[in-house]
Amino acid sequence: MSTRTNSISTSNLDDQRTVRISPLAAPSVVRAEHAPDEVAAATVRSGRAATVDILSGTDDRLVVIVGPCSVHDPAAAMDYARKLAAKADELRDDLHIVMRVYFEKPRTTLGWKGLLNDPHLDGTYDINTGLRIGRKLLLDVSSLGLPVGCEFLDPILPQYYADLVTYGAIGARTAASQVHRQLCSALSMPVGIKNSTEGDVQVAVDGTRAAAASHVFPGTDLDGQAALIETIGNPDCHVILRGGSAGPNYDAETVADTMARLRKSGMPERVVIDASHGNSSKNHEKQVDVVTDIADRIVAGEKGIVGLMLESFIEAGRQDLTLGQADELEYGKSITDACIDWATTVDQLDRLAEAVRARRS
Ligand SMILES: O=C[C@H](O)[C@H](O)COP(=O)(O)O
Numbered sequence: 001m002s003t004r005t006n007s008i009s010t011s012n013l014d015d016q017r018t019v020r021i022s023p024l025a026a027p028s029v030v031r032a033e034h035a036p037d038e039v040a041a042a043t044v045r046s047g048r049a050a051t052v053d054i055l056s057g058t059d060d061r062l063v064v065i066v067g068p069c070s071v072h073d074p075a076a077a078m079d080y081a082r083k084l085a086a087k088a089d090e091l092r093d094d095l096h097i098v099m100r101v102y103f104e105k106p107r108t109t110l111g112w113k114g115l116l117n118d119p120h121l122d123g124t125y126d127i128n129t130g131l132r133i134g135r136k137l138l139l140d141v142s143s144l145g146l147p148v149g150c151e152f153l154d155p156i157l158p159q160y161y162a163d164l165v166t167y168g169a170i171g172a173r174t175a176a177s178q179v180h181r182q183l184c185s186a187l188s189m190p191v192g193i194k195n196s197t198e199g200d201v202q203v204a205v206d207g208t209r210a211a212a213a214s215h216v217f218p219g220t221d222l223d224g225q226a227a228l229i230e231t232i233g234n235p236d237c238h239v240i241l242r243g244g245s246a247g248p249n250y251d252a253e254t255v256a257d258t259m260a261r262l263r264k265s266g267m268p269e270r271v272v273i274d275a276s277h278g279n280s281s282k283n284h285e286k287q288v289d290v291v292t293d294i295a296d297r298i299v300a301g302e303k304g305i306v307g308l309m310l311e312s313f314i315e316a317g318r319q320d321l322t323l324g325q326a327d328e329l330e331y332g333k334s335i336t337d338a339c340i341d342w343a344t345t346v347d348q349l350d351r352l353a354e355a356v357r358a359r360r361s
């Protein structure tokens, strides 16, 4: 045996740009601290089942995923959740309302990455605390009987909170990612996959197909140990049309083209329309135009559009966050994308419910 190998120096090969590696609590620990009660578990179970029925067409309601672009203040999120829970109950015969509780934010370049990553909004990145605050919030919202929807961004973090999520989303910036498609194949809830920021719809169609298949991939188990994950695939993935840099894509022609692409791929023909992002050119007021147009098409008998996504909060618009100065923020207003306010949200939900009733009759 050569002794040469032993004399090779391995110093400076690794960790040249990592300043610290510190412990992250195991998923099982965080889950045990905030375990679901009967009501929350029932909300998740029935919320997922209702979403699946809507996706398959056996339930003629619309699924509406509505709430802030991002949660930065859990108290304001709960304030919003209480209003939404009451409205969801009022409209439950026509709409299946799921609250957007988004706390992992993908950024185009740089910016605050959400409550899990930086819960104190001050650049201290206390992820161990963020995971606990986030999980507790999901539990508190679900305990109101209101199901929640989240974007999954980091492939490790779902182990900390996916059990409490009724509706999952894969964002425009990760729709093409094999890592995220594999993750979708493991997730226990329906997942919407968005078209790309450039407006490429095929990437989302391909995503639903890849996620429907079984995969074996590296991940972590509930004890936080590196593990191999084997999945059976997720048949409840679907495309979310969110517009793109070329403009909106909620028009009838793009929806028909998306259906044709899904058909060609052997995937179920259904889409969710995101009224925000590229479909509103990030102008929150334009979400109303999207809802009005989709509602009219539903009245006319449109069946392929099974749901809508809205960015909505207590106050309209958005505000800039200065890290470390969260106490200067206006209550109930988004610090990421602009949202419609609560009164406008109520009008949109009423309009959609009315459209479902008109189609039914
Ligand atoms: O939905 C939120 C944003 O559109 C997304 O996180 C990208 O934000 P950014 O372009 O401000 O980074």
Ligand SMILES: C=C(OP(=O)(O)O)C(=O)O
Pocket: 069, 102, 106, 151, 170, 171, 172, 173, 194, 242, 277
């Ligand atoms: C980031 C989001 O959307 P998109 O991926 O469509 O930009 C979002 O819905 O918060």
